[in-house]
Amino acid sequence: MAGPAEETAVAAVPATSPADGVSEETASPAAVAARPRGFRLLGEDKSVHKALGGGKTADVLLWKDKKISAAVIGGVTVLWVLFEVxxxxxxxxxxxVLIGALAILFLWSNATVFIKKSPPDVPEVQISEDLAVNIARALRADINKALRLLREIALGHDLMKFLGVIVALWILSEIGSLCDFLTLIYAGVLMLHTVPILYHKYQEKVDDFAGKAHAELCKQYQVLDAKVLSKIPRSPPKDKKQN
Known part of the structure; x- marks a missing residue:
């Protein structure tokens, strides 16, 4: 049997649980799975890497390959300075650029005759048929999806989507009036290389704040729908013809 000193030492150690602030790395998998997750911007089982499409693009945007990410930011910054500044x-x-590249290769190819070295190995670049078809299919799918969304909004079937698109277009127009298209693209590239990595780092805090904002927006929308939107006459949705 343990003595009184040992019992006192055991009782002095508090029992820890995931709810007491223990991180997911130290908590057991069962305790982490049982913990309530609450609101998630990307869904319950979707990571930031998966939301960005996975693969090399997601690695670059999340700075997993720091050299390529820094090269992209540096290249875009140089182009923005050249065009805007x-x-x-x-x-x-x-x-x-083409004049400089062709002049260097031309002089290099002719200089190899005098210095008795092999000419530069210029690779033959061709766009494969599979690559062109895959790009065309991806663009076709995205364009058709956008057209279906616009048609659904135009028919008045989804008032929430209509309001969301109107607000998004209004915000886009205000941003466009403040800066030109190139600056907007540059700002978009910078955001793509900063927002995902910051969200990945502070995901719990952002999701908690987003959950509160989402609940408040839903509450305000219910009030607006009860007082205004529900009184607006809408056309009944047309039944799809069966083949």
Whole structure:
């Protein structure tokens, strides 16, 4: 039997549980699975990497490959400085780059005759038929999805989607009035390389705040629907013809 000193030492150690602030790394898998997860922006079982499509693109956006991510940010920044700060033009930039590349390769190829070295190995670049077909299929699927969404909104079947699209287009128009298209693309690239990694790092806090905001928006929408939206006459949805 344990002595009184040992019993006192055991009783002084508090029992820990996942609910007492223990991280998921130290808690048992069963305790983590039983913990209530609450609101999730990406869904219950969807990670940030999976939401970004997975693969190499997701690795670059989440800075898993720091060299490529930094190269993308650096390249886009250089292009933005050239076009916006230096006031360079796209056609002039492409022409000057091609002139410089062709001049270097031409001189290099002719200089190999005098220095008795092999000419530069310029790879033959071709777009495969499979790549072109896959790109066309992906664009076709996205365009058809957008057209179906616009048709559904235009028919007045989903008022929530209609309001969401109107607000999104209004925000886009306000942003467009403040900056040009190139600056908007540059800001979008910077956000793609910062927002996902920040959300991945502070996912619990962001989801908690988003859950509260979502609940408040749903409450306000219910009030708006009861007082205004429910009184607006709507056309009944048409039944689809059966083949």
């Amino acid at each position: 230096v006031d360079y033009h796209l056609l002039a930039l492409i022409s000057h």
